[in-house]
Amino acid sequence: MKTKTFIHLAFAILVVTLSILPLTMVSAQQPTPSDDEVNAIARQLFCPICQNTPLDVCPTQACHDWRELIRQMLAEGKTPDEIKQYFVDHYGARVLSEPPQTGLNWLVYIVPPVAFLIGVILLFQAFRAWKRTPKEPPAGEAGEFAPSQKEEYVSRIEEELRKRN
Amino acid sequence: MAQKLTNPPAVPRRGAPLWAQILVWIGLLALLVLLGLGLFRAEHPIMSIGSKVPDFTLKLFDKYPYQDANQVNLVGLRGKVVVVNFWASWCVTCADESPMMEAAWRYYQPAGQVVFLGVDYTDVDAKALQFLTRFAITYPNGPDLGTRITPIFNRNIAMPETYIVDQQGILRAEQIGPYQSLADIRNTIDPLLKEK
Numbered sequence: 388m389k390t391k392t393f394i395h396l397a398f399a400i401l402v403v404t405l406s407i408l409p410l411t412m413v414s415a416q417q418p419t420p421s422d423d424e425v426n427a428i429a430r431q432l433f434c435p436i437c438q439n440t441p442l443d444v445c446p447t448q449a450c451h452d453w454r455e456l457i458r459q460m461l462a463e464g465k466t467p468d469e470i471k472q473y474f475v476d477h478y479g480a481r482v483l484s485e486p487p488q489t490g491l492n493w494l495v496y497i498v499p500p501v502a503f504l505i506g507v508i509l510l511f512q513a514f515r516a517w518k519r520t521p522k523e524p525p526a527g528e529a530g531e532f533a534p535s536q537k538e539e540y541v542s543r544i545e546e547e548l549r550k551r552n
Numbered sequence: 553m554a555q556k557l558t559n560p561p562a563v564p565r566r567g568a569p570l571w572a573q574i575l576v577w578i579g580l581l582a583l584l585v586l587l588g589l590g591l592f593r594a595e596h597p598i599m600s601i602g603s604k605v606p607d608f609t610l611k612l613f614d615k616y617p618y619q620d621a622n623q624v625n626l627v628g629l630r631g632k633v634v635v636v637n638f639w640a641s642w643c644v645t646c647a648d649e650s651p652m653m654e655a656a657w658r659y660y661q662p663a664g665q666v667v668f669l670g671v672d673y674t675d676v677d678a679k680a681l682q683f684l685t686r687f688a689i690t691y692p693n694g695p696d697l698g699t700r701i702t703p704i705f706n707r708n709i710a711m712p713e714t715y716i717v718d719q720q721g722i723l724r725a726e727q728i729g730p731y732q733s734l735a736d737i738r739n740t741i742d743p744l745l746k747e748k
Contacts, residue, residue: 435674435699436640436642436674447642448642449640449642449674449675449676452642452676452679453676456676475698476697476698477674477695477697477698478674478698478699479698479699479700481699491586494583494586498583505576
């Protein structure tokens with residue numbers, strides 16, 4: 388009787404285990420990443436052999452292979468950062484669409500805003516200088532003086548005229 | 553008596569202080585120099601025939617070791633002629649050249665005076681290994697990790713390319729594009745072996 392119960396129990400455990408096993412196998416597999424998921428990473432990378440061509444739009448067979456490699460790595464559960472690092476390790480930092488912030492690469496990040504800032508300052512100074520500079524009278528007129536000097540000039544003429552009168 | 557009127561003093565120039573102007577010009581000049589150096593470097597190879605080849609380390613594919621080691625460096629090969637062949641699985645003409653390279657390797661391997669190194673340029677490892685299997689390549693091969701070796705020889709590489717380094721580590725010959733025959737390869741290597 389005891390043996391029969393044990394066999395029934397073992398059979399039940401076996402049935403339950405076998406019915407759960409396919410579910411666990413399915414859940415262990417990652418679904419195949421879509422083209423959009425692959426391209427989201429590929430567009431952050433440049434084709435290592437074509438000049439200035441983002442990997443997501445590059446039409447060559449080599450780029451197709453690299454996109455499939457990204458798909459495979461995503462399916463294996465790799466993160467986008469891990470995938471990008473793999474590409475840097477294999478092909479160099481030149482494959483990154485945004486250069487890493489190290490060494491001379493800093494120039495890429497610093498020079499444009501600094502140049503823009505310097506330009507704004509120079510423009511501001513130029514506009515201010517133009518606003519303050521007095522408008523010069525046309526050549527040939529007796530007005531080669533600043534307005535204050537012109538007043539002084541007029542007052543002295545008037546004084547001379549008074550003396551003569 | 554009327555006073556003589558003199559021209560008014562010149563209006564002082566407005567603008568950035570001198571030190572700032574000098575700084576800006578120095579900065580601009582430095583940028584131009586950097587840009588020029590970058591362009592110059594991009595257009596000129598590090599080496600020419602007769603130059604000493606800088607040392608490099610090639611990590612090898614598991615099935616393509618050199619004397620059971622999984623990496624090889626150029627300095628360790630002094631005393632031998634080294635044939636450095638750049639290839640890739642996506643390169644059509646590399647496929648034409650590969651059987652010749654393998655035939656040359658099998659010709660020179662027994663004497664041990666010549667080492668062939670296959671450098672896989674920007675490739676997917678799985679595709680590269682398929683390529684090596686397809687052409688039954690047996691000489692040491694590995695990926696140019698980080699694209700560090702290729703720029704030593706040519707910054708604007710045209711696949712395939714082959715560079716031959718003599719026993720003293722001097723670059724003696726280069727082949728841009730595929731070799732056309734086994735005789736071409738031998739005609740380049742044999743004179744170097746007689747020099748020793």
